[in-house]
């Protein structure tokens with residue numbers, strides 16, 4: 001899986017500027033950031049000044065991660081199309097030793113435990129299913145079946161790619177939910193790759209967000 005920062009318009013100064021326009025008007029004259037003000041905004045959940053900061057990421061991950069990701073509506077998306085291009089038949093395998101495979105407990109209170117003894121057979125079963133899907137997809141493409149029809153056999157483990165543009169307020173919401181222990185392992189990895197970009201570009205905002213519990217604001 002891959003996360004790449006494509007573009008960014010974000011800084012602590014942007015937060016301070018947009019907050020100060022309400023009290024000072026001449027916002028463009030503000031040239032210094034103000035960690036105390038940022039802390040105050042975070043603590044009091046005066047969240048709109050964080051919205052004037054925007055990150056664009058390019059992401060490669062399986063379709064099931066894309067489905068979870070795009071539930072975050074406060075963002076803009078463009079995803080590769082299975083109607084307009086022949087999809088790369090690249091499939092995701094839970095082959096990382098740190099990825100738990102067993103689920104125990106009941107709805108709303110699941111725990112995921114190692115299950116390493118199941119990995120080899122799980123991967124083999126996936127490989128078999130992916131192989132059939134890939135073969136039938138390519139056969140249909142070669143037969144001249146429309147791409148939008150042939151893709152119907154591809155599973156949610158197929159890789160996709162997308163652009164997402166998200167403001168810092170929505171990014172905090174995303175990171176809060178998707179780095180939490182109850183988020184699916186794969187989207188947590190994506191969120192963990194995104195988080196350092198937030199910290200680098202908005203260090204005081206990031207520190208305040210951590211200080212106040214990594215919550216949505």
Ligand SMILES: Cc1cc2nc3c(=O)[nH]c(=O)nc-3n(C[C@H](O)[C@H](O)[C@H](O)COP(=O)(O)OP(=O)(O)OC[C@H]3O[C@@H](n4cnc5c(N)ncnc54)[C@H](O)[C@@H]3O)c2cc1C
Nearest residue numbers: 068071072073074075170173174177178180182183184216
């Ligand atoms: C662990 C976990 C399990 C999940 N399981 C499921 C599941 O089983 N099924 C499922 O369908 N989804 C599931 N979700 C998705 C979840 O319900 C949210 O859709 C997703 O996390 C996006 O969060 P959000 O709405 O806060 O983000 P955004 O859509 O980016 O919205 C940001 C904020 O804007 C406001 N907002 C946005 N839209 C509305 C609206 N229509 N009305 C009022 N306020 C709005 C809210 O304050 C919201 O927090 C799961 C999420 C997590 C983290």
